[in-house]
Amino acid sequence: MKRVAPIPPSLGTRFLALLVDSLLLATFLLMGEFLGRALVFPVEEGSLRTAQEILERLHYAALGGAGLLIAVVWHAARRLLGGTPGLSFAGALPQAESEVPWDLTLRGWFTLLFVELTFFTGWLVTEVNLGTFFTNFDKAAGVIRGLLHPSGAVLFEGLILLIQTLFLAFMATAFAIPPAFLLAFAAARNLTRESPAAKFVYTALRTAMNLTRAVEPLVWALIFISWVGIGPFAGVLALWVHSVASLVKLYSEQIESIDRGPMDAIKATGAGTLQVLRYGVVPQVIPPFLSFTIYRWDINVRMSTIIGFVGGGGIGYILKPRVDLGEWGEVGTLVLLIAVAVWVMDLVSARIRERIV
Amino acid sequence: MTAPVAVTVERLSKVWPDGIRALDDVSLEVREGEFLAVLGLSGSGKSTLLRCINRLIDPTEGKISIFGRDVTSAEGAGLRALRREAGMIFQQFNLVKRHSVRDNVLSGALGRTGTLRSLFLLFSDADRAEAQACLDRVGMGDRGDSRADALSGGQQQRVAIARALMQRPKLILADEPVASLDPALRNSVMRHVEALNREEGITVICSLHDLDLMKRYATRAVALREGKLVHEGKPEDFDLATLKSIYGQEAEFGFEAAS
Numbered sequence: 323m324k325r326v327a328p329i330p331p332s333l334g335t336r337f338l339a340l341l342v343d344s345l346l347l348a349t350f351l352l353m354g355e356f357l358g359r360a361l362v363f364p365v366e367e368g369s370l371r372t373a374q375e376i377l378e379r380l381h382y383a384a385l386g387g388a389g390l391l392i393a394v395v396w397h398a399a400r401r402l403l404g405g406t407p408g409l410s411f412a413g414a415l416p417q418a419e420s421e422v423p424w425d426l427t428l429r430g431w432f433t434l435l436f437v438e439l440t441f442f443t444g445w446l447v448t449e450v451n452l453g454t455f456f457t458n459f460d461k462a463a464g465v466i467r468g469l470l471h472p473s474g475a476v477l478f479e480g481l482i483l484l485i486q487t488l489f490l491a492f493m494a495t496a497f498a499i500p501p502a503f504l505l506a507f508a509a510a511r512n513l514t515r516e517s518p519a520a521k522f523v524y525t526a527l528r529t530a531m532n533l534t535r536a537v538e539p540l541v542w543a544l545i546f547i548s549w550v551g552i553g554p555f556a557g558v559l560a561l562w563v564h565s566v567a568s569l570v571k572l573y574s575e576q577i578e579s580i581d582r583g584p585m586d587a588i589k590a591t592g593a594g595t596l597q598v599l600r601y602g603v604v605p606q607v608i609p610p611f612l613s614f615t616i617y618r619w620d621i622n623v624r625m626s627t628i629i630g631f632v633g634g635g636g637i638g639y640i641l642k643p644r645v646d647l648g649e650w651g652e653v654g655t656l657v658l659l660i661a662v663a664v665w666v667m668d669l670v671s672a673r674i675r676e677r678i679v
Numbered sequence: 680m681t682a683p684v685a686v687t688v689e690r691l692s693k694v695w696p697d698g699i700r701a702l703d704d705v706s707l708e709v710r711e712g713e714f715l716a717v718l719g720l721s722g723s724g725k726s727t728l729l730r731c732i733n734r735l736i737d738p739t740e741g742k743i744s745i746f747g748r749d750v751t752s753a754e755g756a757g758l759r760a761l762r763r764e765a766g767m768i769f770q771q772f773n774l775v776k777r778h779s780v781r782d783n784v785l786s787g788a789l790g791r792t793g794t795l796r797s798l799f800l801l802f803s804d805a806d807r808a809e810a811q812a813c814l815d816r817v818g819m820g821d822r823g824d825s826r827a828d829a830l831s832g833g834q835q836q837r838v839a840i841a842r843a844l845m846q847r848p849k850l851i852l853a854d855e856p857v858a859s860l861d862p863a864l865r866n867s868v869m870r871h872v873e874a875l876n877r878e879e880g881i882t883v884i885c886s887l888h889d890l891d892l893m894k895r896y897a898t899r900a901v902a903l904r905e906g907k908l909v910h911e912g913k914p915e916d917f918d919l920a921t922l923k924s925i926y927g928q929e930a931e932f933g934f935e936a937a938s
Contacts, residue, residue: 583773586730586735586767586769586773587769587774587839588775589735589762590733590762590765590767591766591786591788591789591842591846592759592760592761592763592790592791592846593786593790593797594789594794596798597789597792600797600798601775601778601786601789602775605775605776605777605778608777609777
């Protein structure tokens with residue numbers, strides 16, 4: 323076996339490194355300006371009060387340009403100054419340089435300072451206020467007291483809608499199984515290596531599923547509410563979309579981890595592609611698929627509460643107005659019902675999954 | 680009088696994407712009815728050679744034909760028809776663990792069964808009777824309903840032989856068929872392979888690393904070293920000097936002390 327010579331960083335890698343460095347340095351400078359204005363000149367121009375107001379006044383263009391300039395200089399003088407964080411990020415750092423302890427490099431100290439600056443800037447940007455956290459407790463105590471004294475008034479209605487929630491989550495999962503099962507084979511890398519067309523389908527499918535999953539179920543609920551109207555069916559559809567994307571990911575990862583042996587054996591009998599999948603792959607993945615599907619139902623029960631908040635049916639639908647009106651006793655009842663349901667689902671699904679695998 | 684040619688391998692090479700040359704310009708010819716043993720260290724290319732013959736692996740260069748038909752250029756249905764001619768037996772048995780023994784043997788008939796029927800495991804009565812006969816032949820006739828993973832290694836390998844037999848093959852490719860088995864059980868499996876060779880006239884190409892097994896079962900043997908064919912001959916031709924040239928000077932052999 324021959325050892326492969328290290329590949330010199332390509333132009334694309336160098337460009338990526340420069341881009342990352344420019345962004346880092348520009349962000350660094352802007353955070354510096356933010357802290358400076360907030361701490362050193364708190365009343366500059368007489369009107370700076372909130373973090374947002376400072377953010378509006380930062381010199382984005384100038385400091386962005388300065389960041390780019392420093393990055394270019396650092397790249398040009400890298401023999402003197404050592405590799406940049408961007409080069410390290412892009413994986414273009416020479417072996418010898420990446421073995422130097424971090425505290426002996428400019429890159430290391432810059433990174434440390436950057437993280438510290440981020441923390442202090444973040445403290446001000448998110449308006450952290452420990453004073454109110456420790457002194458204003460009595461207002462929250464009222465809410466907590468309400469939650470701890472559940473009112474029986476919504477118990478029956480809550481139970482009925484809890485049942486609807488469980489069914490809602492179940493239907494979303496059930497509808498998700500067939501498409502996810504079929505798509506998972508095309509989204510498994512080990513089954514799509516043979517031809518360029520299959521590789522393209524793999525990449526396209528993975529990307530589409532990742533994008534689908536990146537969109538919150540809440541957003542899907544809003545889309546489907548305007549499509550099929552307010553109610554549990556909209557919730558089913560919202561969770562269905564999200565479940566398909568998640569199950570395709572879980573299923574296909576399972577397919578990628580199968581034992582290749584039986585597949586080869588079936589192929590060697592002269593079997594066609596579908597037969598190889600049916601005999602060489604499916605028997606191996608059915609138990610984990612069942613396990614993932616039950617887990618997904620469990621997750622869907624939790625998610626359906628939030629879906630209900632925006633009109634997707636289930637128990638969340640009656641929880642929202644009570645939160646808005648401050649009926650804490652009734653909120654307490656509903657929260658308790660949800661907690662018990664989630665807890666039971668969790669136990670049951672864990673138990674079943676243990677039995678299957 | 681020589682038998683017709685079963686398998687021809689001409690100048691076969693396989694280079695993996697990482698640059699490793701698994702097979703280097705290998706040529707050989709196997710005649711019908713032969714029991715050819717393929718010797719060599721792990722990683723010498725034995726498994727790659729066998730898998731190129733039924734195209735589980737695509738060779739980089741060279742040409743292979745079985746029973747006069749070109750394997751290297753075959754695609755789709757033509758390739759599947761050629762694969763049916765060659766039953767394969769694996770070191771790890773490669774049964775479908777969650778299927779019954781009977782369904783595993785029936786999967787040997789997939790190449791001649793319609794796709795739709797086979798997706799629902801609907802095999803004909805004739806196929807079922809044939810599967811039972813194949814199981815009887817390897818002494819597993821009473822275990823048809825067991826789940827494959829409930830069997831011992833030796834039993835699983837016998838079921839795998841029945842699966843290969845179910846293909847009605849003219850050639851058997853056996854890739855280290857007994858290497859994962861207890862030494863005491865090796866002959867019980869090898870004897871079934873030998874029976875197919877002797878009684879059915881099925882040509883056998885079998886990679887082995889056990890020299891005693893080679894001497895007992897093979898009619899001819901070839902040896903690979905680092906992907907190259909380094910020796911070819913009758914089992915009795917493999918003397919100590921030859922073996923050292925195959926396995927390296929550090930190698931020791933059980934019969935060395937005695938001789």
